[in-house]
Every structure is written in C-alpha cells, then in structure tokens.
Amino acid sequence: MAITESTMPKLFDLALTVNGTLREQAVEPRLLLSDFLRHDLGLTGTHVACEHGVCGACTVLLDGEPVRSCLIFAVQAHGHSVTTVEGLGAVDRLHPVQEAFRQAHGVQCGFCTPGILTSVVPFLADHPDPSEEEIREALSGNLCRCTGYQHIVDAVKLAAQAMKAANEQPAR
Amino acid sequence: MTKTLIGQRVLRNEDARLLTGLAQFVDDVEIPGLLHAAFLRSDHAHARLVGLDVSAARQRPGVIAVFTAEDMGADWAPGPPLVSPPPTAKDVTFHSRRQVPLVKDKIRHAGEALAVVIAENRYIAEDAVEDILVDLEPLEAVVDLEDAMRPDSPRVHDDLESNLAAHLFQKKGDYDAARQQADLVLRRRILIDRGAAAAMENRGIVADWDEKSQHLTIWDTTQAPIPIRNGTAARLGLSENQVRVIAPFIGGGFGPKMMMFYPEELVIPWAAKKLKRPIKWIEDRRENFYATTQERGQVHDVEIALSKDGRILGLKDIFLHDTGAYDPYGLTIPLNTQCHALGGYDIQNFTTEVSVVFTNKTLVTPVRGAGRPQGIFVIERMLDAAARELGLDPVEIRRRNLIPPTAFPYEHGIIDQAFAPLILDSGNYWPVMEKALEMIGYATFVRDEQPRLRKAGKHVGIGIAPFVESTGVGPYEGARVTVEASGKVFVATGVGTQGQGHFTTFAQVVAEQLGVEVSDVRLVSGDTAEFHWGTGTFASRGAVVAGNAIHAAASIVRRKVLELASKHLETPEDELELEGGRVRVADIPNRSISLAELANLANPLRGAVEPGTEPGLEATAYFGPRYGATAFGVHAMIIEIDPETMMIEIKRYVTVEDCGTVLNPLILEGQIHGGVSLGIGNAYYEKLHYDENGQLLNASFADYLIPSATEMPRIEVGHMETRSPLNELGTKGVGEAGTIPVPALFAQAIENALADRQLEILESPLSPNRLYELTSRKEAG
Amino acid sequence: MKPAPFEYFAPPSVEQAVALLAEHGYEAKVLAGGQSLVPMMNFRLVQPSVLVDLNSIPDLGFIQPGKDGGLRLGALTRHHQVEVDPIVAERMPLLHDAMPKIGYPQIRRRGTLGGSLAHADPSAELVTVSVALDGRFRLRSPRGERWVPAKDFFVGLFTTVLDPDELLVEVELPALPARSGCALMEVARRSHDFALVGAAAVVTLDERGACQQVRLVFLSAGDRPMQAPRAAEALRGQAPTPDALRAAAEIAASDEIDPSSDIHATADFRRHLAKVLALRALEQACRRAAGKD
Structure with missing residues (x-):
C-alpha cells in the first residue's frame, strides 16, 4: 500500500545549506537531521550509532557548531548551514585533521571517525595549541571502541602542530 | 629482496575513504525501491506467546507487509548449529538449542523477535510495530546461574530435564593426588558478570532479490560472509552461486558479528525474496543491547594446591557458564576458559568441569576475549591469594611457575576451543615479564615510591598480570593474488574485516613478495563474489591464518613472475630482484621489465600459447594450521584510589606483547590500545544489569558505561618477538591480547592500593559502588 | 529508534x-x-x-550583567555560551565551574539553560546550582508573567511549578555578598555522566571569619535539588573548623537528603558520597570565601 494523500503527514518545506550547497526538500517534521543527511541527501559519512546523543558518531557542524544530528530535527536546520565530514576534505585533498588521523593511525574501523573529525575541527579552531587533557576532554563526547583513543589523541596533537606550522608560514 | 616491509609502520591503505565519509558501510547501501524493516521484540524475558494481532499494523499506510512465525510457514526453522560439541572428548553432554527466526510459541529472552514490519521507511515501520497487539502468558524468568541449576527452577527449554545445556569434564594429571602433597590449598568462589561488545556500528543487513536474474545479494555486517552465503543458499533452496554476500566496511566486530544466523539474517533475505523487493534492516542501539550476543557470565569454584615455595601443584576449577537462551556457538567459550585457567604456567595436575546453563537472557557467543579473560582472572586471582598466604611477592610466585623456554612446544593434555590438543607452540615468557617490570619501574615503585606515597596518605597500588592468548585457530583461510595488467596487484580473501587494518597488513605481505608499493595492492575481503572459501574473522586469526594464506599465494605469484621474467630477460631467476614494480637483473639495473608488461605477457594472444601454460600472474593458496599459535603478554598498571569515593585514577599502564612476527607495529599498537579499552570497560565500567525478571536495566549508552577518552590512560606498549614455528610468517594473533588480563590486573592493583583495608576481590566487573560495599562489609564484618 | x-x-x-x-x-x-x-x-x-x-525566537538567548553584580540569562542561552562567557566567569564562578560538567562538549553547544532547568532532572548541575545561588526564574504565559525563586520552582522528579501554558524565559542570579565562596563537588562514573552524587556549597563569612550564611544543595540525592537548611543553620555563626564542617556534612547527609538506589549506586553509597562531597565542597567554599583559593 502506498502512502495516500489523505494520510500523508504534513510536510515542511525545508531549505538549508549543506557543505556549501543549497538543498531543498519537503520533509516530515519528525525526520532527524542525521537521517535527512544520510538518506535524503546521500551524505552517508555521518554515522548513526546510538540515536540518544551519547556516542557522537553523528556529530555535524550546524552553523559551525558541533552538534548531534540525531538530536536535531531536520526542520530545525531550516535556513541554517550544515557541514558534514564530506565537507571537510576529499580523498585527494584531505583536511589537515584528516591527514593527521591517517598519519597517526587514528582510524580503525572508521565508524566513529566522521563524528570525531567534525568535533575536532572546531575544537582546534578554538584551541590551536591544546594540552593532552584538553584534547581528551574535547573527545569525551565521542565514543570509540577500537582505538582506546590514544592514536586519536596523537592525531589531534599532530593536526594542531601541522595547522600551526601552516599558519606560521608567510603568505605568498 | 632489497627492503623489508614486514614490521614497518606502514600507513593504512583504507584510511582516505574512511576519513572522508566515502567508505561504504551496510547502512550506506541505497537501492531504488528499498524497503525498511523493524522488528517487534518481546518486553518479557520468559513467556508463552498466545497470539499476535498484526491486522492494525498491516492497515497502516506505508506498510508493505507484516510477518510472524506463522507467515513463514515451512520456511520457519531454527538457525543451524555453528559449532558442534567436541567429537573426541569423553564425558560430554550437549543439548543443541538454536535461535529461531521469529518466536513461534515461547519467548526465551527479552528482545527476542516476534514479528517483522516491512514499510516504506523505518519511521513508519516503527509506528506499525506499536500497532501490533501481543497476547502472552508471562512465565517466571531464569536469570541467576546457580538458581537455574536448582531442580525446581523453571526451564528455558521445556523439552529438557533441566537448564543444563552442556557439561564437559577435562583433566590432566591427578589433582587429588597433588592436593595430598600440597603445603597450601586455597578455595575461592569467583563471579564474573556479563558485558556487551558494543561495536559502534550496530548490526544491519540489506537483501536484494533480483527476480529476473534469480540472484540474491546481501550486504551484512558479518565477520563471516562465506558461511552466511552458504547457509542462506541452503535455507532458501538456492545454489550457492545464486547468493552473494558482501561484508563491506564494518564498524567494529569484536565477536558478536560472527554469530552466524541471527534471526534477522534468517528473516530479511527470506522476506526480500518473498516480496521481490530490496529490504534494509539496521539494528538500533536499544536492539543491540537485547538482540546482539553478549558474554562473560560465569561462576567458578576454584581450588589451587601449592608447595610452600609457591609452586603450583594442581588446580581444580568447577564452573557454571551462562549461554543465555540458546547455545548455537557450542562450547567455544568455556573451552577457552578451561585452557586459559592454566595461564602461561607449568601446571601438571588440572581438573576442570563446566556446566553450561540456559538462562532467559540474550544469547552468549564470543566477545573479544571469548572466555579467556575469565580463565586468566581465575588463575591470577588464585595466585594473588596464594602469594599473600605464602608471603611471596606477586611477581615472584609467577616467576616460579611460568613455563620455561625449553619446555616448548608445551602440550597440556587437554583440548582447546578447536578440539585440537592444547599445545603452546612457542614462547619465552619470563623476559616478557621482566620487560614489563622494567618499563613500569616495579622495583623502584614497590621499594621507594609506594611507601613514600602511602606515608603521605595516598592509596596507590600496582598490578602485574601475565596471560596467554590462543590465536590463529583453524580450519583454514585462502586467498587469490593477481598481478593485473596495470602492474598493480589485486588480492581477494574471504575473512571480512572490521577495522583491523587488513587492507594494509595483508598488502604489506604481498608487497614484500612482489616488490610493489603497499598502496598498489588492492584487497577485497569479505565479498563472496571475489572469494568464497574460508570461514571468517574471529579468534585473533586474521593475521595468522589469512595472512599466511596470502603470503603463500603471493609467494607462488612471485615464482611465476620470476620464471617469466627470467625467460624474457634471459637471466637466471636467482639473479633477478623485484623492486619498484619491476623485475631487474641484480647487477644491471637498467635491464628490467615491469610487472605490467609481465602481466600482459602472461595473458598471451592467439598463437602465442605454449601447451600446458596457465594464464596470468595469479595464484590461489590456502593455509590451515595444525593447531593455534599461542601468544603471551604482560600488562602492568599503577593506580591511585580515592578511598572515600572509590574513584580510580590510572597513573601508568604498560603492556608487553609477544605475538611472534609483527607485521605492522603501528596497527599492532592500535589493536592493543583498543583491546585495553574494552578490558578496562570489563574490569571497572561495563556491566549488563539484569533484574530478577530478566529485564536489562541499562540498555543505553547513557547507562552502559563504555570508557571515553577521559577514562583511558596513555598505554605504553612494548614488544618481544618469538616467532611461531607453525606458519611461514611466524605470526601469532593479537586481536584479543589487549583485553584478556585487564580484569585480573584491576583486581590485583586495587587490592594493592587498598592494602590497609585487607580487601580480597573475587569478582568482575568492579565499580566504585561495589568497592564501597566490599570495604564496608569488611569493616562491619 | x-x-x-x-x-x-x-x-x-x-x-x-x-x-x-x-x-x-x-x-x-x-x-x-x-x-x-x-x-x-x-x-x-x-x-x-x-x-x-x-529556536526561532530572537532575544531569548542572552547573558547580561544584572544590577548590583548579579547576572541575567535568557532561557535559550546555550550551555557553551555560558561556559565561555567572561561575565559569568567573573560574577558567578559556581555557574562557570558547573558548565563543563554538563553533558558532553557537543551537547553543551546545543543544550540550553532554560531547557535544562525546566526539565528539572534532580541530577542536573544547573538545577542544583540555580538553587545554591538563590536564583529566580521569570515565567511567561498568556496570562502574564511571574517570578519564582529557584528553591520553589522544583517540586518533584522532572516536575516544576510551570503550568502547561507557561514558559521559563529568564534566569536571574543575584550577586553574592563579599567574603563569599562557592564550590561544586561531584562523583561521576565517567567524566561526563550524570553524577552519582554532587554537592554545591555557597558560604559567606563574616568579618571575623565565621560562617554568616551557608547554602548547601545536593544533586542526585532526592527527587529534586536537595537543600540542607539544618546543616547550614548548624554552621551559622560558627568558625569553619574541620570539625564544624564535618558535623554539618554529617547532618546534611544523614537527615536532609533522600537518595535512591539504582544500578550505578545504592542509596547507602550515595549517602556516604554526599557526606564526603558536602565536606569537600564546604571546605573549598570556605577557603575561597576567605580568599585562600
């Protein structure tokens, strides 16, 4: 049986910017932002692992702020800007944080990784020279079952150094 | 070979896609017309199912179908047994009771699937699940292991006389005689409770039946794609070649994704074929806590007999093992427990007897560690108790009992999890322990720092726990290695991968043989269309079993490359070397030919074929070890406890691991770190709390406490290398090494830190609350 | 889900x-x-x-200095804004200290002050701190508005005096008198879990260094933020000696809280922790009030 006109839930005309591109779609109010990104837009880099706000795998940037996309309805992003892991860098042009995760082996199964990257990028913007304690605190809202976090912490340190070095280079 | 890649900290081939969100996981599969499934699961742990009214659910707009056990008709059947009882051991009882696709008559654990809704999307499917009316008759739940064995206990399976699922007795030597000789006999009761694997990715399955081509494609978060293909084909009456199972990127396995034929794996492909529509089911986190297998529940009654100088004369371990509602995985876990209760020690007299018990709880199958942590906990607890009684240093009592290097291979005379004789193939244990002692500064800590800190009122403690890890068990794995026309290398193997870095370590093994860049080796692992012989990734066997199969295949390809190049370059093979994707004459670097050219030459055109030649620079090879390789390691830790709040701070954490040849230290360290984090969870944070009705009280990440970055210490990893003689690469597995000794280590370090409270810990996991209870009881009692 | x-x-x-x-x-x-x-x-x-x-209502999120050194915060102010705001750090150190203990970093980017208070979880830091700081809340409804003191706002488990048509729109925290010090002590399983128990202490010393006014409030120790007026009364006029503080902590933990048991802690352990943390919070608050910390 298909969804008939009369029983169709009231849809909301959603317009938002995702990774720099305007996206428009009619959605049900209850649609979670995580599901909208993954299934309506096909941006499957944002992962879903708990849907109750603890694990952090679904973290995206909403107007630059790292938030749980499983705890926000897509309609709430109307008129806002969302950045997902796909918006950080590309395979042949990794973001410095992504590159540092590769260098330091901060990835194992890679399932929690997108949410960690989207948490670390704004963290390093605010803390360009973080201590290990600050890094661990910043990662405390992202569960990882594979790494024991050590190589992730190392990756964040490495990213901070690399980004600092890049910033200190005179502009050409 | 001019350079060696084995043992290098090679960066991972697979990372770029994982880091950019492009790697495909099961939930990322999208197919036009894809439907979504949600399961109705039982709220009750034990009940008779009287009836299900699904009519309202079927009426809900957007619902395509609702299926119950009844709707499955003749296709309804329990899952296949995965591991049979040991054929050789005497005195074995085994009642095989396997999980069902959907409950037909009796509910045996909370979360068991009663019906499935297939709908346009998951939201609607979940709405419809709420529409289903369940009529059931609640029964008293079987929860506690010891109560389950009482004659008057309700029974999980009515057709059995009791809740005994299996019984297995093993012995070596004569424990009773040894006991007679002993200066000290200690008896303890040890309790170990359940935890979850809690991989970040929940389980999921997508099934797509193509009516026109009569072909079924399944994407599954499985650690064992080939058995899933074969079993699915058999169940659905299809040829194995009509079924392709793909285990794409998997977001962590840790054991439970091995459990072949979960109910959902039985139902979703069946429904997809019936409806002729692709269907996706993605487990949510709540379901994961109820429906994905768990582990560790055991109750041990242990007795150890020692001489007054601390030599173990004998060990006796009688225990109960909780298998949950069904026992498809046989005796793997309790066999591991029995084998690991011997630790790395020279114990001549051993009696062990396990009773496997059905309970109204989620099924038990291996979780990273798989019975080993329990065995190690038992022996290490007993040794700590013995050391205290005998006034020996905990390190010294272990030194006196470790198997000496001259005793390998060390045959224990009992059977292991693969029903093979338990033989420790190789090792040099004491130096591993010495290295750990040195790294953590044991002598200085015990002599100087601890007394000084204690004087200052600090409760600091040290622990040091050695362990063995049986790894790399059979039956076998295989691989096909092909040099493609581009000169790049393609490798296909069957095991499946869940983050262990196989795309890189296996590529290193191949690149080493063929003289190519690691990044030029592309691996497919876990797609039955590419390779369909093998078992899966479990028991720390990937690097050992699949690794050696790949090594064997690559070695054959290397021979083929050299043979062909020798002809072409008109130079004897032994004067050729493989490097940089070329074969060159050793002393004349500009006389060379690329692998690409050779690959093309090996695929001859018409007229160029010599009789009897096989095309391609390709080989398929298999490796099946006679028995598993046994790794050894030691963990050491210094902690401080706030005795008022019982909060623990880990000051230092050291591991030293001997897993034979190290393929990639970077990846190895990652494996250790991750294993330790699960171990710390098992030891101090993670416990599945079931109430007396079999209800799980903490089925969320808010209440089930996985260590986060702020709980984890920095781990200092040391390596030793004793090559395994059982395989060409000399490898032993390491996947579970991080986890196994951690509960034992915590117990020891906490006792040491709270030495003034005279605490003896005989249980795991611990918590601040539990430590408070134990110390208060001590004070009160 | x-x-x-x-x-x-x-x-x-x-x-x-x-x-x-x-x-x-x-x-x-x-x-x-x-x-x-x-x-x-x-x-x-x-x-x-x-x-x-x-979230579409403008002007509901703000942090403004209140009169006489107090603080006014809009209900939709995100935790993170409170956490990093310099006026909060300067004027309400207890609130500032509490913020990093709430949830995870990403939760604090989205979670709001008013949302947390209206949710009235007795294990929430903000609930406890608002009572410890003697705050008051502005509530709006179609019928008008009213101010309710924090200590009267929370009436039970997840229950407040809010009517169904009423919205919490603003929080006002009064300035602390001179010679005041605050502390919040918690024990949580993992660093960002809800605390097993927490204790917030606000102590004002008189010119002689004796306790002039004390507020001691517990979290996760009952169905609402649990105040300890008898413990506070016992300290009034007393020098904050270790014995006096210990006695007050004892009174509070024995008689003024009503902790329950759950999978993480028994009521007995919570009571024990409440005593330990009350003492630690009182000690630190007194040190700070005396300008020693």
Whole structure:
C-alpha cells in the first residue's frame, strides 16, 4: 500500500545549506537531521550509532557548531548551514585533521571517525595549541571502541602542530 | 629482496575513504525501491506467546507487509548449529538449542523477535510495530546461574530435564593426588558478570532479490560472509552461486558479528525474496543491547594446591557458564576458559568441569576475549591469594611457575576451543615479564615510591598480570593474488574485516613478495563474489591464518613472475630482484621489465600459447594450521584510589606483547590500545544489569558505561618477538591480547592500593559502588 | 529508534509560543535545545503530539550583567555560551565551574539553560546550582508573567511549578555578598555522566571569619535539588573548623537528603558520597570565601 494523500503527514518545506550547497526538500517534521543527511541527501559519512546523543558518531557542524544530528530535527536546520565530514576534505585533498588521523593511525574501523573529525575541527579552531587533557576532554563526547583513543589523541596533537606550522608560514 | 616491509609502520591503505565519509558501510547501501524493516521484540524475558494481532499494523499506510512465525510457514526453522560439541572428548553432554527466526510459541529472552514490519521507511515501520497487539502468558524468568541449576527452577527449554545445556569434564594429571602433597590449598568462589561488545556500528543487513536474474545479494555486517552465503543458499533452496554476500566496511566486530544466523539474517533475505523487493534492516542501539550476543557470565569454584615455595601443584576449577537462551556457538567459550585457567604456567595436575546453563537472557557467543579473560582472572586471582598466604611477592610466585623456554612446544593434555590438543607452540615468557617490570619501574615503585606515597596518605597500588592468548585457530583461510595488467596487484580473501587494518597488513605481505608499493595492492575481503572459501574473522586469526594464506599465494605469484621474467630477460631467476614494480637483473639495473608488461605477457594472444601454460600472474593458496599459535603478554598498571569515593585514577599502564612476527607495529599498537579499552570497560565500567525478571536495566549508552577518552590512560606498549614455528610468517594473533588480563590486573592493583583495608576481590566487573560495599562489609564484618 | 509523528511549530515570539502552549495544553512539549527531550522521543518514551520549537525566537538567548553584580540569562542561552562567557566567569564562578560538567562538549553547544532547568532532572548541575545561588526564574504565559525563586520552582522528579501554558524565559542570579565562596563537588562514573552524587556549597563569612550564611544543595540525592537548611543553620555563626564542617556534612547527609538506589549506586553509597562531597565542597567554599583559593 502506498502512502495516500489523505494520510500523508504534513510536510515542511525545508531549505538549508549543506557543505556549501543549497538543498531543498519537503520533509516530515519528525525526520532527524542525521537521517535527512544520510538518506535524503546521500551524505552517508555521518554515522548513526546510538540515536540518544551519547556516542557522537553523528556529530555535524550546524552553523559551525558541533552538534548531534540525531538530536536535531531536520526542520530545525531550516535556513541554517550544515557541514558534514564530506565537507571537510576529499580523498585527494584531505583536511589537515584528516591527514593527521591517517598519519597517526587514528582510524580503525572508521565508524566513529566522521563524528570525531567534525568535533575536532572546531575544537582546534578554538584551541590551536591544546594540552593532552584538553584534547581528551574535547573527545569525551565521542565514543570509540577500537582505538582506546590514544592514536586519536596523537592525531589531534599532530593536526594542531601541522595547522600551526601552516599558519606560521608567510603568505605568498 | 632489497627492503623489508614486514614490521614497518606502514600507513593504512583504507584510511582516505574512511576519513572522508566515502567508505561504504551496510547502512550506506541505497537501492531504488528499498524497503525498511523493524522488528517487534518481546518486553518479557520468559513467556508463552498466545497470539499476535498484526491486522492494525498491516492497515497502516506505508506498510508493505507484516510477518510472524506463522507467515513463514515451512520456511520457519531454527538457525543451524555453528559449532558442534567436541567429537573426541569423553564425558560430554550437549543439548543443541538454536535461535529461531521469529518466536513461534515461547519467548526465551527479552528482545527476542516476534514479528517483522516491512514499510516504506523505518519511521513508519516503527509506528506499525506499536500497532501490533501481543497476547502472552508471562512465565517466571531464569536469570541467576546457580538458581537455574536448582531442580525446581523453571526451564528455558521445556523439552529438557533441566537448564543444563552442556557439561564437559577435562583433566590432566591427578589433582587429588597433588592436593595430598600440597603445603597450601586455597578455595575461592569467583563471579564474573556479563558485558556487551558494543561495536559502534550496530548490526544491519540489506537483501536484494533480483527476480529476473534469480540472484540474491546481501550486504551484512558479518565477520563471516562465506558461511552466511552458504547457509542462506541452503535455507532458501538456492545454489550457492545464486547468493552473494558482501561484508563491506564494518564498524567494529569484536565477536558478536560472527554469530552466524541471527534471526534477522534468517528473516530479511527470506522476506526480500518473498516480496521481490530490496529490504534494509539496521539494528538500533536499544536492539543491540537485547538482540546482539553478549558474554562473560560465569561462576567458578576454584581450588589451587601449592608447595610452600609457591609452586603450583594442581588446580581444580568447577564452573557454571551462562549461554543465555540458546547455545548455537557450542562450547567455544568455556573451552577457552578451561585452557586459559592454566595461564602461561607449568601446571601438571588440572581438573576442570563446566556446566553450561540456559538462562532467559540474550544469547552468549564470543566477545573479544571469548572466555579467556575469565580463565586468566581465575588463575591470577588464585595466585594473588596464594602469594599473600605464602608471603611471596606477586611477581615472584609467577616467576616460579611460568613455563620455561625449553619446555616448548608445551602440550597440556587437554583440548582447546578447536578440539585440537592444547599445545603452546612457542614462547619465552619470563623476559616478557621482566620487560614489563622494567618499563613500569616495579622495583623502584614497590621499594621507594609506594611507601613514600602511602606515608603521605595516598592509596596507590600496582598490578602485574601475565596471560596467554590462543590465536590463529583453524580450519583454514585462502586467498587469490593477481598481478593485473596495470602492474598493480589485486588480492581477494574471504575473512571480512572490521577495522583491523587488513587492507594494509595483508598488502604489506604481498608487497614484500612482489616488490610493489603497499598502496598498489588492492584487497577485497569479505565479498563472496571475489572469494568464497574460508570461514571468517574471529579468534585473533586474521593475521595468522589469512595472512599466511596470502603470503603463500603471493609467494607462488612471485615464482611465476620470476620464471617469466627470467625467460624474457634471459637471466637466471636467482639473479633477478623485484623492486619498484619491476623485475631487474641484480647487477644491471637498467635491464628490467615491469610487472605490467609481465602481466600482459602472461595473458598471451592467439598463437602465442605454449601447451600446458596457465594464464596470468595469479595464484590461489590456502593455509590451515595444525593447531593455534599461542601468544603471551604482560600488562602492568599503577593506580591511585580515592578511598572515600572509590574513584580510580590510572597513573601508568604498560603492556608487553609477544605475538611472534609483527607485521605492522603501528596497527599492532592500535589493536592493543583498543583491546585495553574494552578490558578496562570489563574490569571497572561495563556491566549488563539484569533484574530478577530478566529485564536489562541499562540498555543505553547513557547507562552502559563504555570508557571515553577521559577514562583511558596513555598505554605504553612494548614488544618481544618469538616467532611461531607453525606458519611461514611466524605470526601469532593479537586481536584479543589487549583485553584478556585487564580484569585480573584491576583486581590485583586495587587490592594493592587498598592494602590497609585487607580487601580480597573475587569478582568482575568492579565499580566504585561495589568497592564501597566490599570495604564496608569488611569493616562491619 | 525513530520518534513518533508530531505537529511542529516554530513560533517567532514568546507571545505566540505561549499561545500555542495554551492551545495544545498537555499535548504539547516545548523544544529548546532538545538534548534531553529528543533522546526520549527517539526511544518513544515520550510522544508529544505537538512540538513548540523556541529556536526561532530572537532575544531569548542572552547573558547580561544584572544590577548590583548579579547576572541575567535568557532561557535559550546555550550551555557553551555560558561556559565561555567572561561575565559569568567573573560574577558567578559556581555557574562557570558547573558548565563543563554538563553533558558532553557537543551537547553543551546545543543544550540550553532554560531547557535544562525546566526539565528539572534532580541530577542536573544547573538545577542544583540555580538553587545554591538563590536564583529566580521569570515565567511567561498568556496570562502574564511571574517570578519564582529557584528553591520553589522544583517540586518533584522532572516536575516544576510551570503550568502547561507557561514558559521559563529568564534566569536571574543575584550577586553574592563579599567574603563569599562557592564550590561544586561531584562523583561521576565517567567524566561526563550524570553524577552519582554532587554537592554545591555557597558560604559567606563574616568579618571575623565565621560562617554568616551557608547554602548547601545536593544533586542526585532526592527527587529534586536537595537543600540542607539544618546543616547550614548548624554552621551559622560558627568558625569553619574541620570539625564544624564535618558535623554539618554529617547532618546534611544523614537527615536532609533522600537518595535512591539504582544500578550505578545504592542509596547507602550515595549517602556516604554526599557526606564526603558536602565536606569537600564546604571546605573549598570556605577557603575561597576567605580568599585562600
């Protein structure tokens, strides 16, 4: 049986910017932002692992702020800007944080990784020279079952150094 | 070979896609017309199912179908047994009771699937699940292991006389005689409770039946794609070649994704074929806590007999093992427990007897560690108790009992999890322990720092726990290695991968043989269309079993490359070397030919074929070890406890691991770190709390406490290398090494830190609350 | 774990928000940061038929200096804004200290002050701190507005004096007198879990260094933020000696809290922790009041 006109839930005309591109779609109010990104837009880099706000795998940037996309309805992003892991860098042009995760082996199964990257990028913007304690605190809202976090912490340190070095280079 | 890649900290081939969100996981599969499934699961742990009214659910707009056990008709059947009882051991009882696709008559654990809704999307499917009316008759739940064995206990399976699922007795030597000789006999009761694997990715399955081509494609978060293909084909009456199972990127396995034929794996492909529509089911986190297998529940009654100088004369371990509602995985876990209760020690007299018990709880199958942590906990607890009684240093009592290097291979005379004789193939244990002692500064800590800190009122403690890890068990794995026309290398193997870095370590093994860049080796692992012989990734066997199969295949390809190049370059093979994707004459670097050219030459055109030649620079090879390789390691830790709040701070954490040849230290360290984090969870944070009705009280990440970055210490990893003689690469597995000794280590370090409270810990996991209870009881009692 | 359907409104003003609440009564839920509500909706533990989303209302999120050294905060102020705000750090160190203990970093980017207070979870830091700091809340409804002291606002487990058509719009925290010190002590399993128990102490010393006024409030120790007036009374006029503080902590933990048992801690352990943490919080608050910390 298909969804008939009369029983169709009231849809909301959603317009938002995702990774720099305007996206428009009619959605049900209850649609979670995580599901909208993954299934309506096909941006499957944002992962879903708990849907109750603890694990952090679904973290995206909403107007630059790292938030749980499983705890926000897509309609709430109307008129806002969302950045997902796909918006950080590309395979042949990794973001410095992504590159540092590769260098330091901060990835194992890679399932929690997108949410960690989207948490670390704004963290390093605010803390360009973080201590290990600050890094661990910043990662405390992202569960990882594979790494024991050590190589992730190392990756964040490495990213901070690399980004600092890049910033200190005179502009050409 | 001019350079060696084995043992290098090679960066991972697979990372770029994982880091950019492009790697495909099961939930990322999208197919036009894809439907979504949600399961109705039982709220009750034990009940008779009287009836299900699904009519309202079927009426809900957007619902395509609702299926119950009844709707499955003749296709309804329990899952296949995965591991049979040991054929050789005497005195074995085994009642095989396997999980069902959907409950037909009796509910045996909370979360068991009663019906499935297939709908346009998951939201609607979940709405419809709420529409289903369940009529059931609640029964008293079987929860506690010891109560389950009482004659008057309700029974999980009515057709059995009791809740005994299996019984297995093993012995070596004569424990009773040894006991007679002993200066000290200690008896303890040890309790170990359940935890979850809690991989970040929940389980999921997508099934797509193509009516026109009569072909079924399944994407599954499985650690064992080939058995899933074969079993699915058999169940659905299809040829194995009509079924392709793909285990794409998997977001962590840790054991439970091995459990072949979960109910959902039985139902979703069946429904997809019936409806002729692709269907996706993605487990949510709540379901994961109820429906994905768990582990560790055991109750041990242990007795150890020692001489007054601390030599173990004998060990006796009688225990109960909780298998949950069904026992498809046989005796793997309790066999591991029995084998690991011997630790790395020279114990001549051993009696062990396990009773496997059905309970109204989620099924038990291996979780990273798989019975080993329990065995190690038992022996290490007993040794700590013995050391205290005998006034020996905990390190010294272990030194006196470790198997000496001259005793390998060390045959224990009992059977292991693969029903093979338990033989420790190789090792040099004491130096591993010495290295750990040195790294953590044991002598200085015990002599100087601890007394000084204690004087200052600090409760600091040290622990040091050695362990063995049986790894790399059979039956076998295989691989096909092909040099493609581009000169790049393609490798296909069957095991499946869940983050262990196989795309890189296996590529290193191949690149080493063929003289190519690691990044030029592309691996497919876990797609039955590419390779369909093998078992899966479990028991720390990937690097050992699949690794050696790949090594064997690559070695054959290397021979083929050299043979062909020798002809072409008109130079004897032994004067050729493989490097940089070329074969060159050793002393004349500009006389060379690329692998690409050779690959093309090996695929001859018409007229160029010599009789009897096989095309391609390709080989398929298999490796099946006679028995598993046994790794050894030691963990050491210094902690401080706030005795008022019982909060623990880990000051230092050291591991030293001997897993034979190290393929990639970077990846190895990652494996250790991750294993330790699960171990710390098992030891101090993670416990599945079931109430007396079999209800799980903490089925969320808010209440089930996985260590986060702020709980984890920095781990200092040391390596030793004793090559395994059982395989060409000399490898032993390491996947579970991080986890196994951690509960034992915590117990020891906490006792040491709270030495003034005279605490003896005989249980795991611990918590601040539990430590408070134990110390208060001590004070009160 | 997908939420049940609901009707969604994002009114642009407080007036329209409270009108919607009045219209839909108990069927409606207010959506602020959603960091507690949406998980419960995903688990389908709550299934409101109407959501009134406050996030489109301008001016509900602000931090302003109040009169005489106090602080005014809009209900939609995100935790993170409070956490990094220099005026908060300067004027309300207890609030500043409490912020990093709330949830996870990402939760604090979205979660709101008013949402946390209206949720009235007795294990929430903000609930406890608002009482310890003797704050008061401005509530708006179609019928007008009223101010309610924090200590009267929380009336039970997840229960407040808010009427169904009423919205918490502003929090006012009064300045602390001179020679005041505060401390918040917690024990949590993992660093960002809800605390097993916590204790917030606010101590004002007189010129002689004796306790002039003490407020001691516990979290996770009852069905609401648990105040300890008898312990406070016992300290009034007393020099904050170790014995006096210990006696006060003892009174509070023995007689003035009502902890319950759950899978993480027994009531007995919570009571024990309450005593330990009350003492530690009082000690630190006294040190700070005396300018020693």
